Amino acid sequence: MPLTKPNIPLVDIRTLSEHKEDVFLISRFGSYLAKHQNLHLAHRHSFYHLVFFTKGAGFHTIDFTRFETKPYQIYFMIPGQVHSWSFEGEIDGYVVNFSPAFFQSFLLRPDYLDSFPFFNNIVQDSVINLESPLNEKIKGLFEEIILHDSQKEVFQNDIIRALLLQIFILIDQNHFASKPQTIPQYNYALLKNFQKLIEKNYTNLKLPMEYADLLYITPNHLNALCKEHLGIQAGEVIRNRIILEAKRLLINQQTSISEIAYFLNFKDNSYFSKFFKKQVGITPEEFRKKTH
CATH class of the missing domain: 1.10.10.60 (Homeodomain-like)
Structure with a gap:
């Protein structure tokens, strides 16, 4: 039978959540790994996937490019990319999943996320090693997101979106803003x-x-x-x-x-x-x- 669509296992955000209507998920990475052990095999997502490591070692492969995992390393993955991992020792950090629709009702520009280099489908730009004091600042923002995600409050998702955007902008400013922008x-x-x-x-x-x-x-x-x-x-x-x-x-x-x-x-x-x-x-x- 002819192949009619890509057949790498596709993970949908709703299959990872207890609430099937969710378009956002955050977890400590150690807990996420324990709950979804099969995800170390090659698969692709229908959502944006962020992983910020604070502890551990091993390897992470994104679209056939292999990266050595180390503390204070952050990965940005867009829908459709194939990745797998092989970790060693105790692993921890944070994982954030959000659907493409998560920011659409919040931002007037539907292509806003595309303006960040790490969301441009260039694998080498999507894996970033964070140094002090930025790594502690980013870790603190992830902790704030976990805190607000656990509370049922007015504008909860908007607060989370604003915190995520702060992470994106800080990393963009510290790692990409110094590169000359020569393209008209x-x-x-x-x-x-x-x-x-x-x-x-x-x-x-x-x-x-x-x-x-x-x-x-x-x-x-x-x-x-x-x-x-x-x-x-x-x-x-x-x-x-x-x-x-x-x-x-x-x-x-x-x-x-x-x-x-x-x-x-x-x-x-x-x-x-x-x-x-x-x-x-x-x-x-x-x-x-x-x-x-």
Whole structure:
């Protein structure tokens, strides 16, 4: 049977909560691990997922990039990313899950979270080591969120949203604000729209000219933008997203290479395998063996 949708186990926030209508969850990470032990296996979320470690060691893998876990390290994950972990010793910290809808009624700009680099689907920007005194400040804000989450009070969710935004802004100011912002606003908007279009259409549209048409610019203009601000051409941006999804799907041993090729809209298994090997350096079969 053809594969019609990604088949990595998808965890919904409501399955993790005692209250099925919840769109927000916070927990101490030690308690969260004890309650959801199966979540160490590769899976993806339908929600935003934050983990702030205060104790422990091991490894955490996000979209096939492996990070060594250490105290005062914070992870930001967006819906759809695949991750798994392997921890050692006593682990503690905080975990926050919230649905995409959690901030939509609170902020006038629906893309507000996208303005933070750690929510931009760039894995290297989503894992941050916090140093003193910022780490204690962030820890205190997580404690405040836990306190307000345990109380039934007026504007409870708005207080929690404001505290979360304070965490986001503090980390952005301390880790990203010093980096020079060289992309003009118009070019930045074009690149963001290009990336959003890829996210929606990567299984069907694979050529830069197809995206350039949707953006009402020329393929040369799109290539120049990507080369200048991302360091790679538009075609490579598209191919990177296709390869990422292929890797995500290859984790599941029950799905055949032919089914994955069909889902990603390749004309046959052979063409997909050649494309994958050219980009990754190994065949899909070799990648699958390597990740198990």
